[in-house]
Amino acid sequence: MKEPKKNNFKMVDVHDVRDINQTIFLHLIRERQPISRADIAKYTGLRAGTVSAIVNRLIKNNFVYEGTEGPSSGGRPPKHLFINAESFYVLAVDIGVSDSVFAVSDFNGRIIQQKSLLTEGTPEQFLNKLADEIEKLIQTQYSRAKFGAIGVSVPGLIDRETGTVEISPNLEWKNVPLRQILMSRLNLPVFIENDANAAAFSELWYGPLNEASVRTLLFILVVEGLGTGLIINGELHVGSRLGLGGFGHMSIDPNGELCSCGRRGCWETFASERATVERFHRVTAKQGVPIVNLNDLITLANKDDEMALQSIKITAEYLGEGISNLVHGLYPETVVIGGNITAAWSLIEPIIKQRIHSRYIVSPQKIVIRPASVQRPSLFGAIPIALQNCFQTPLQLNKNPYKSRAKI
Ligand SMILES: [Zn+2]
DSSP states (O other): OOOOOTTOSOOOOOSTTHHHHHHHHHHHHHHHOSBOHHHHHHHHOOOHHHHHHHHHHHHHTTSEEEESOSOOOSSSOOOEEEEOTTSOEEEEEEEOSSEEEEEEEOTTSOEEEEEEEEOOSOHHHHHHHHHHHHHHHHHHHOTTOOEEEEEEEESSEEETTTTEEEEETTTTEEEEOHHHHHHHHHOSOEEEEEHHHHHHHHHHHHSOGGGTTOOOEEEEEESSSEEEEEEETTEEOOOSSEEOOGGGGOBSOTTSOBOTTSSBSBTHHHHSHHHHHHHHHHHHGGGTOOOOOHHHHHHHHHTTOHHHHHHHHHHHHHHHHHHHHHHHHHOOSEEEEESGGGGGHHHHHHHHHHHHHHHOSSOOTTOEEEEOSSSSHHHHHHHHHHHHHTSOOHHHHTTOTTOSGGGO
8 A cells, every 4th residue: 555645635524514524535545545544544634533533433333343464563453444345235227219228236336237218109108118127137246235225316406495397309218207216116215416526526536646636627528419518626416406408509509500409509419419410421421421420430440441530520629719718718737538438539639739739828738638537437336426425414405415536
């Protein structure tokens, strides 16, 4: 284990914020296990007594256990802390426009198993089918396991207090009581979040450790639509009660194409997966080219298909253009792009960077622009959303459920 740097992270001052600190401790232990209480005190800058009080609570709740596997410098081996990975499981669900995925994660945030199903039928039919599948999996393989919560990531405007999908233009859902349906079927607490927000959250848990002190991170989720999530001052920015997922519907051409939201020329109509594929089909339609999805398009581009290359390059231009505008206003330390488009990273990266730098008044040399740390960030983001809610009381949830590493 590496020697921890003192005050590597900033910490919430204790007392009545103990639940947030429990979550932060869990992150630290998960990432650095085996880790001693003294190391936690060094990392966080908290007093030894405070550290012990929080650790004791975690041990009492069976989230963490103490062992002696840590490095010893002779004499009595020091006690080290480990996550009790199997104390609880959580479920993560990522609802996509064409397919959805659900996963079982242990308390380390590691996916044990995942399954996908088509997103089809009415919302009620689909959610009941999803609940059937989850029930079947739990009954056959996890009948003895304890589940703490379900985190659900969904594209669109959500009401995180009631757990309702108010409107999702891409899913064509309206007023869907998602939490109510899943809770009544599965008898577990359900927490829902917009997919781009969940994706941004995934970086706090699965992103590079050396970015743990990043205060502002902008996540661009390029899927069927396009959404953005924002970490500000180390916390997921949730704004008011409703969250639609940021800047995807920022209009960049008032006379542009009609967007799924009913307005014209949204960023999404230029840079989403759908926009990229439609651009390709517009120029190839007459040549009898079969319908492709973005992954097919990337395969074609890798074979130097000129039309495929052009379609992706134009998307990269628009991504760069939009990011450039946002970077001007937000000046994040890190910009992360997620979605299938990142499989063409070597193709899009130079175009995006060039566009950002050429449009910037003072070139933003220090901004890191990189692909997402995980394959399906909106699924991975649903895991910590479920995990950390295992600690919180309903009262705290109504405030801001997303204070976590954030505060580290
Ligand atoms: Zn729109």
